[in-house]
Amino acid sequence: MLVVGGGYVGLYVALKLQKKIANAGGIVTVVDPLPYMTYQPFLPEVAGGNIEARHAVVSHRQHLKQTELIQGRVVSIDHANRTAVVAPADGGDNFEVPYFDVVLSAGAITRTFPIKGLADKGIGLKTIEEAVALRNKVLDRIEVGSTMTDPAERARALTFVVVGGGFAGIECITEMEDLARAAVKNNPRVKQEEVRFVLVEAMGRIMPEVTAKQAEWVVEHLRSRGIEVLLNTSLDNAEGSLKLINLPDKTPAQEFETDTLVWTAGVQANPMVRSTDFPLEPRGRVRVLPDLRISGDEGIIDNAWAAGDIAAVPDLTGGGLPDGTCVPNAQHALRQAKRLAKNLWASRWDKPLVDYKHKNLGAVAGFGEWKGVANINLLGRIGLKGPLAWLAHRGYHGMAMPTFERKFRVIFNWVLSFFAGRDTTQLLDLDNPRGAFVAAATPAPKPAAPAAPAPAAPAEKAADAPQGGAKDPVKAEAK
Structure with a gap:
C-alpha cells in the first residue's frame, strides 16, 4: 500500500494499518519529503515561544516501525498501471514505486x-x-x-x-x-x-x-x-x-x-494531484465518496483512496463548506484518517464500508496566555471567551496531538512555561550554521608588508655655490 504524504492522514493511516498489512504479507510505504508530521495548530505557539519546535512534530521513523519510509516527493501517479514516480529528497534520479492500494494524503499548501x-x-x-x-x-x-x-x-x-x-x-x-x-x-x-x-x-x-x-x-x-x-x-x-x-x-x-x-x-490542495489520472473538482481537490474512495464520472476507481485537505469529502452533516464538502482542518483530517484505515482494511475482506460522518465539535483558538475564544458543540452550542476558552483550546489540542510521547512533551512545555515564563531566547544564524566555523577555518590575511623607504633624492647643488668649480670656501678658509 502506498501512502502519498505523511501528514495527519498519512501518519494515522500508516499507524492503523502497518501491523495488519505486515501480518498479511504486505507492506505500507509512506512517501513524504519531510521525516515528520507537523501538528499545524501548534505553529502559532511555536512562533510565540510557548512550545519547543521539535515537540510540535511527530517523527515518522520513531513511530512507524513497520512502515517503509521514503523521503521524497511523488511527482506523478499512473493508477492504471499501479505505479508512482518518486523524486528523492537528496536530488537523485527519479524512480518508480509499484503499489496495490494508494492513499492520497498530501494535504494542502499555502494559497x-x-x-x-x-x-x-x-x-x-x-x-x-x-x-x-x-x-x-x-x-x-x-x-x-x-x-x-x-x-x-x-x-x-x-x-x-x-x-x-x-x-x-x-x-x-x-x-x-x-x-x-x-x-x-x-x-x-x-x-x-x-x-x-x-x-x-x-x-x-x-x-x-x-x-x-x-x-x-x-x-x-x-x-x-x-x-x-x-x-x-x-x-x-x-x-x-x-x-x-x-x-x-x-x-x-x-x-x-x-x-x-x-x-x-488560505490554503489550496497540494498541486501534485494534477500529475495523476484521478478526477478533480473545481477547487483542485480529488473527488471522493463519503466512504473516502476516489470516484469520478465513470464510477468508483478501485484501490484508490483520499482524505484530508487534498480531498473533497462530502459533509453529510450539512455543516461544511458551501459546496457541501468538509472544512479543511485538523479535526476532520484526523477523523477521516481513522475511518479511511477501517474502510480500506474492510475492503480487503469484502466487508461493508461506512461513510464518514462527523459533526464538527466546534472551534477553539488561543490568543496568547489566558486569552482565547471557543465555540463548542456538545449539548448545544457553548460560546466561551477569555481564560476558559484558552483552557479549552489547550485541552483539545493537547489531546488531539498524535502519540502519547508527543502529548507528554507538549504538556510538559506548557507546565514549564507556566512557571518559567515564555522563552524569548533568539537563535541566530540558523540559515547559515557553518558561518562561525568557516570564519575560524579561513586563514586570516597576512598583514601588508611595510612600504620600502623612498630613495633619497640626489643632492642639489647649492644655489650660492661658486661658479666654475671653485673650492668650498669653508675648506679654503681652514687651509
Whole structure:
C-alpha cells in the first residue's frame, strides 16, 4: 500500500494499518519529503515561544516501525498501471514505486496571489521551519530596532503585519504580540507603544468558524491590545513599502514599510494531484465518496483512496463548506484518517464500508496566555471567551496531538512555561550554521608588508655655490 504524504492522514493511516498489512504479507510505504508530521495548530505557539519546535512534530521513523519510509516527493501517479514516480529528497534520479492500494494524503499548501513583492518579502505559517523563523524574526527586529536612531528605519523594524483573518492569522498575530511584549519588557531601549501590529483581512469579518458576535468580540479584544484590524482591506503591492487598498471602492487605504510580512490567507490542495489520472473538482481537490474512495464520472476507481485537505469529502452533516464538502482542518483530517484505515482494511475482506460522518465539535483558538475564544458543540452550542476558552483550546489540542510521547512533551512545555515564563531566547544564524566555523577555518590575511623607504633624492647643488668649480670656501678658509 502506498501512502502519498505523511501528514495527519498519512501518519494515522500508516499507524492503523502497518501491523495488519505486515501480518498479511504486505507492506505500507509512506512517501513524504519531510521525516515528520507537523501538528499545524501548534505553529502559532511555536512562533510565540510557548512550545519547543521539535515537540510540535511527530517523527515518522520513531513511530512507524513497520512502515517503509521514503523521503521524497511523488511527482506523478499512473493508477492504471499501479505505479508512482518518486523524486528523492537528496536530488537523485527519479524512480518508480509499484503499489496495490494508494492513499492520497498530501494535504494542502499555502494559497497565494500574484502580488508584487510578496514572494520576496512574505513568509507563511504552514511549516515548522516557518514558525521558528518567524519567532526569531520578531525577536531580531525588536533587538535591532532598539538600537536604531533613524525614526523611519526604527518604525519599519518594529512593524509586524499579518495578512489573513482566519484562525491561523488571528492566533499568529496574538502569539507574536505576546512574544513581543515579553521581549520589550527585557529591553529598556524600546517601548511597547513603538511596536506596531497590523492585521489585514479582505472580508468584512474575521474567523468565520465562530459566531458573528464572537468575531466582533475578537476584533475588540485585538484592538484593546493595540493591534490594528483592517477589514475589507487587501494587500495590493509589497514592493518597497506595503500598499493596502479598500476593497469596496478599490481606493488606496494605507502605505507603510515593514520588515515582517506574514501571509495566512488560505490554503489550496497540494498541486501534485494534477500529475495523476484521478478526477478533480473545481477547487483542485480529488473527488471522493463519503466512504473516502476516489470516484469520478465513470464510477468508483478501485484501490484508490483520499482524505484530508487534498480531498473533497462530502459533509453529510450539512455543516461544511458551501459546496457541501468538509472544512479543511485538523479535526476532520484526523477523523477521516481513522475511518479511511477501517474502510480500506474492510475492503480487503469484502466487508461493508461506512461513510464518514462527523459533526464538527466546534472551534477553539488561543490568543496568547489566558486569552482565547471557543465555540463548542456538545449539548448545544457553548460560546466561551477569555481564560476558559484558552483552557479549552489547550485541552483539545493537547489531546488531539498524535502519540502519547508527543502529548507528554507538549504538556510538559506548557507546565514549564507556566512557571518559567515564555522563552524569548533568539537563535541566530540558523540559515547559515557553518558561518562561525568557516570564519575560524579561513586563514586570516597576512598583514601588508611595510612600504620600502623612498630613495633619497640626489643632492642639489647649492644655489650660492661658486661658479666654475671653485673650492668650498669653508675648506679654503681652514687651509
